Amino acid sequence: MKEVTKEVYLKWYEDMLLWRKFEDKLAALYIQQKVRGFLHLYNGQEAVLAGALHAMDLTKDKMITAYRNHVQPIGMGVDPKRIMAELLGKVTGTSKGMGGSMHIFSKEHRFFGGHGIVGGQIPVGAGLAFADKYFETGGVTMTYFGDGAARQGSLHEAFNMAMLWKLPVVFIVENNGYAMGTSVERTANHTDIWKLGLGYEMPCGPVDGMNPVKVAEAMTEAIDRARRGDGPTFLEMKTYRYRGHSMSDAQLYRSKEEVEEYKKIDPITQVLDVIKDQKYATQEEIDAIDQRVKDLVQECVDFAEESPYPDKQQLYDVVYEQENYPFIPHKL
Numbered sequence: 001m002k003e004v005t006k007e008v009y010l011k012w013y014e015d016m017l018l019w020r021k022f023e024d025k026l027a028a029l030y031i032q033q034k035v036r037g038f039l040h041l042y043n044g045q046e047a048v049l050a051g052a053l054h055a056m057d058l059t060k061d062k063m064i065t066a067y068r069n070h071v072q073p074i075g076m077g078v079d080p081k082r083i084m085a086e087l088l089g090k091v092t093g094t095s096k097g098m099g100g101s102m103h104i105f106s107k108e109h110r111f112f113g114g115h116g117i118v119g120g121q122i123p124v125g126a127g128l129a130f131a132d133k134y135f136e137t138g139g140v141t142m143t144y145f146g147d148g149a150a151r152q153g154s155l156h157e158a159f160n161m162a163m164l165w166k167l168p169v170v171f172i173v174e175n176n177g178y179a180m181g182t183s184v185e186r187t188a189n190h191t192d193i194w195k196l197g198l199g200y201e202m203p204c205g206p207v208d209g210m211n212p213v214k215v216a217e218a219m220t221e222a223i224d225r226a227r228r229g230d231g232p233t234f235l236e237m238k239t240y241r242y243r244g245h246s247m248s249d250a251q252l253y254r255s256k257e258e259v260e261e262y263k264k265i266d267p268i269t270q271v272l273d274v275i276k277d278q279k280y281a282t283q284e285e286i287d288a289i290d291q292r293v294k295d296l297v298q299e300c301v302d303f304a305e306e307s308p309y310p311d312k313q314q315l316y317d318v319v320y321e322q323e324n325y326p327f328i329p330h331k332l
Helices: 006-031 046-055 071-076 080-087 121-135 153-164 193-200 212-230 256-263 267-277 283-307
Strands: 062-063 141-145 170-177 204-208 233-238
Touching: 006 046, 006 071, 006 080, 006 267, 006 283, 046 071, 046 153, 046 170, 046 212, 046 267, 062 121, 071 080, 080 283, 121 141, 121 153, 121 170, 153 193, 170 193, 170 212, 193 204, 193 233, 204 212, 212 233, 212 267, 267 283
Parallel strands: 062 141, 141 170, 170 233, 204 233
Antiparallel strands: none
16 A cells, blocks of 8 residues: 555545535525535544545546545545535536536536436446446546445446456445435345345445545555456445435434544544644644645635626537437537
């Protein structure tokens, strides 16, 4: 694994803090009805992304996930201002304001969504990996889904094909405990989701998803395996979301005391504790990071709010183009 240095810890802290504050601002904008539709926040799960990015090669590796998908593209290199604009439905967004919260996408940065169909991204991730193997790109696809999606039949089809063809894919279930609002204990007769890989003789195992170092270690091993041509791995990231499934979730299925207990192992706090214990930064330097994050989030909001909404004509321009039907010119 790449060494986890002082610089890595400082980057993890700044990145995870940005992701947290970016989404805190989204929650506020949602309450103001500036973000419409559904809004699923990642608060608490940031270590899963931070650790993975440390293990990935962003020049060729891909990522695909479900609809809790705002911060992953930021980590992959997408301008956060464009993501904020997409969430506000503005033409400067990643999909010109027509994708919204659940469909962030960037072909340029190899982030393939944002999928609203529960579990729909699992076979698509296997397909992306098939393309990498076919074209011999050397890339690996990180395919993320939640504990609720682990109950989808398409998972088994994708697992079977991935093992049969030794596809360069890492399947990651982010087990935050409750799917939409039903605990893992109530959805199956087993609680160790990673054991689903055993039926396919797929390397699999649990990972502390609240610690970016543990995530990086597991992801490095899985990515190296895939890149060697030895096929997929299935990892269960045991994590926790501090907010509801979506902004409309009343969270009646868990207690406030439980949430507070998990906040004691907040991934951002864990990283900050190491920075302070190892004297990687002074309080003044930490404060400077906090201010940079605050300023960047405000830049994103200003950019999004000052951007125009799409013109109505765009609805027709993004459908499809047919060469022998010239009456509706395609502009995009």
